[in-house]
Amino acid sequence: MNKELDTSADSADIKSLRQKYEALEHKIAIKCPECGQVQFRKIFAHAQSAIVVLNNNGDIVFANNAFNSITGFSQKEILHQPIHQILLSADTYTAGRIKTCLSNSDNNTTLIFQMVNKNHEKIWVDMSIKNIKNNNLCENSICIFNDITVEKENELRKEELIDELMEVKELQEDNSAQLSILLQELDDKNLKLEKEISERKKAEEKLRESEERFKSLSITDQLTGLYNRRHLQEVACVELDKSNNKNTPLCTLLMDVDNFKNFNDTYGHCAGDVVLKSVGRIIKKSLREHDSGFRYGGEEFVIFLPETESKEAALIAEQIRETLAKEEFHPQDDEPVQKTISIGIAQYQPEETLDDMLKRADENMYRAKIKGKNRVHF
Numbered sequence: 001m002n003k004e005l006d007t008s009a010d011s012a013d014i015k016s017l018r019q020k021y022e023a024l025e026h027k028i029a030i031k032c033p034e035c036g037q038v039q040f041r042k043i044f045a046h047a048q049s050a051i052v053v054l055n056n057n058g059d060i061v062f063a064n065n066a067f068n069s070i071t072g073f074s075q076k077e078i079l080h081q082p083i084h085q086i087l088l089s090a091d092t093y094t095a096g097r098i099k100t101c102l103s104n105s106d107n108n109t110t111l112i113f114q115m116v117n118k119n120h121e122k123i124w125v126d127m128s129i130k131n132i133k134n135n136n137l138c139e140n141s142i143c144i145f146n147d148i149t150v151e152k153e154n155e156l157r158k159e160e161l162i163d164e165l166m167e168v169k170e171l172q173e174d175n176s177a178q179l180s181i182l183l184q185e186l187d188d189k190n191l192k193l194e195k196e197i198s199e200r201k202k203a204e205e206k207l208r209e210s211e212e213r214f215k216s217l218s219i220t221d222q223l224t225g226l227y228n229r230r231h232l233q234e235v236a237c238v239e240l241d242k243s244n245n246k247n248t249p250l251c252t253l254l255m256d257v258d259n260f261k262n263f264n265d266t267y268g269h270c271a272g273d274v275v276l277k278s279v280g281r282i283i284k285k286s287l288r289e290h291d292s293g294f295r296y297g298g299e300e301f302v303i304f305l306p307e308t309e310s311k312e313a314a315l316i317a318e319q320i321r322e323t324l325a326k327e328e329f330h331p332q333d334d335e336p337v338q339k340t341i342s343i344g345i346a347q348y349q350p351e352e353t354l355d356d357m358l359k360r361a362d363e364n365m366y367r368a369k370i371k372g373k374n375r376v377h378f
Contacts, residue, residue, distance in 0.1 A: 044062070044064050045064045045065055046064070046065065047064055047066060048066060049066060049144050049145065049146055050063075050064065050066040050067035050069070050070045050071075050125075050144070050145035050146070050147075051063070051064045051066065051067060051142065051143070051144050051145070052064075052067050052083065052142075052143045052145075053140055053141070053142055053143075054083055054102065054140060054141040054142075054143065055139075055140060056139055056140065056141075057082075058082050058083050058084070058098075058099060058102045058141075059080055059081065059082055059083070060078050060079055060080065060081055060082075060083055060086065061079070061080075061140075063075065063078055063079075066145075067145065070117065070123065070125070070145060070147060071086055071087070071115075071117050071118060072117040072118030072119050072121075073086060073117075073118050077118075083098060083102075083143065084098045084099065087115040087116070088113075088115060088116060091113075091114075091116075094111075094113045097111060097113075098111065098127075101129050102129065102131070102141050104131070108128070108129070108130055108131075109128070109129045109131075110126060110127065110128050110129070111126070111127045111129070112124070112125070112126045112127075112148070113125065113127070123147055123149050124147070124148045124149045124151075124152040125145045125146060125147055125148060125149075126145070126146050126148050127143055127144070127145050128143065128144045128145075129141055129142075129143050130142045130143075130144075135233075146204075150196070150200075151197070151200055154193055154196060154197065157189075157193065158190075158193060161186055161189055161190070164182065164186065165182075165183075165186060168182045168183070218230075219231035219234075221280075221294075221295040223273060223276055223277060223280070223295070224276055224277060224279065224280025224281075224283075224295050224301075225277075225280050225281075225284065226280050226283060226284065226293045226294055226295045226301070227292060227293065227294045227295075228294065228295060229294060229295070229296055229297060231294065232294040232296065232302060233354070235292050235294075235304060236304070236354045237354075239292075239304050239306055240348065240354060242306065243306070243348050243350075244350060244351065248306070248307045249307060249308055249309050249310075249347060249348070250304065250305070250306055250307070250308070250347070250348040251304075251305040251308045251309070251310055251312075251313035251345060251346070251347050251348070252302060252303070252304055252305070252345070252346050252347075252348070252357050252358065252361045253301075253302065253303040253305065253313060253316070253317050253320075253343055253344070253345055253361065254296070254300065254301075254302055254343070254344045254345075254346070254358060254361035254362050254364075254365050255279075255300065255301045255302075255303075255317075255320070255341050255342065255343040255344070255365065256299055256300050256301075256341065256342055256365055256369070257275060257276070257279060257299040257339060257340075257341050258339065258340045258341060258342055258369070258373040258374060259339075259373075260272065260275070260298075260299040260339075263275065263331075263337075263339065266331075267331035267332065267337075268331070271329070271331035272299075274329060274331070275299075275329060275339050276295075276299065278324070278327055278329075279299075279301060279324060279341065280293075280295065280301075282320055282323045282324055282327075283301060283303060283320060285323075286303075286316060286319055286320050286323075287303070288305075290306050290307070291303060291304065291305055291306070292304050302358070302361075303316075309347065310345055310347040310378050313345050313347070313378070314345060314376055314378055317343040317345060317376040318376050320341070320343065321340070321341055321343060321374065321375070321376055324339060324340065324341050325338060325339075325340050325341075325374060326338075327339065340373060340374035341374070342365055342366075342368040342369045342373050342374065342375060342376075342377075343365060343368060343375075343376045343377070344360075344361045344362060344363065344364030344365025344366070344367070344368060344376075344377055344378070345361060345364055345376065345377070345378030346358070346360035346361035346364060346378070347378075364377045364378055365377065
């Protein structure tokens with residue numbers, strides 16, 4: 001880099017950084033409860049890909065060993081530093097692109113550029129940026145780097161080989177024997193190059209699969225198998241925009257398991273979890289192709305029904321209510337216990353907010369409770 005980085009940080013800065021890092025670990029632990037902090041640290045610290053976590057200013061708050069290795073900087077040298085200052089010496093254009101991507105509303109972005117490490121060596125990398133948002137505001141960004149220098153060099157080598165082939169063809173009439181030898185060498189080099197590219201593609205496919213698994217865990221409630229509340233916000237933005245733009249109906253079901261606290265107090269949380277799993281299973285079976293179901297919190301659940309009027313939504317809600325009412329649970333060895341659910345329905349009104357629609361559904365659900373529970377109200 002062109003200038004020395006200021007790596008000093010007093011004890012208060014270090015304490016603040018640790019608190020931010022632990023808060024980010026807690027967020028990821030919520031997405032994937034079974035991982036926990038220990039597994040989180042192992043996955044990130046020892047991943048083969050270079051990974052950094054940034055705050056909303058683009059400053060580094062965490063970097064794994066692979067990132068330290070590819071940049072040549074220690075943890076102490078990079079913490080609190082802007083990511084573009086670590087990666088680039090004087091490339092203001094690429095630095096600007098990185099800043100733009102970090103502030104972009106898009107969730108995922110990929111950049112390919114040539115970075116400069118501590119030893120002033122140039123390295124080609126692809127950089128995947130995942131912005132973690134809360135209420136449409138970017139709180140943190142996760143950046144994954146892969147060294148693609150070999151792939152870039154292979155591209156240049158392939159161009160050189162093509163040039164050689166053209167030269168050989170021009171000399172074909174004068175020296176056919178030499179051409180045969182050169183073609184054989186070219187074939188050998190191409191085979192080697194194809195093998196390298198194939199291995200690279202396999203590695204990239206494994207990385208994509210890992211990212212997809214991580215994404216699935218981050219948006220799924222592990223107990224019920226439904227989407228979680230955080231993903232509800234993302235889906236709602238899409239469905240409300242679609243309803244406004246296409247002028248199509250959209251209904252929301254908000255449901256609450258009746259007397260769930262008393263059930264938990266009587267039979268224990270394990271028995272309560274069995275009930276919640278059954279509700280999740282019943283909801284998933286009732287969903288049509290474009291519907292989506294969520295665990296909203298505790299014993300509350302939400303379903304979005306696109307292109308559906310309230311009367312049709314009531315039929316779907318009634319089917320869910322009847323199916324659960326017929327279920328038998330055996331929390332103890334005595335008589336079976338049956339559970340019921342109360343459901344409120346709200347049809348989206350043009351230009352209203354998600355909170356407004358959920359509030360109306362919640363009010364209808366409580367009217368169902370007041371009228372005796374185990375019923376649908378809209």
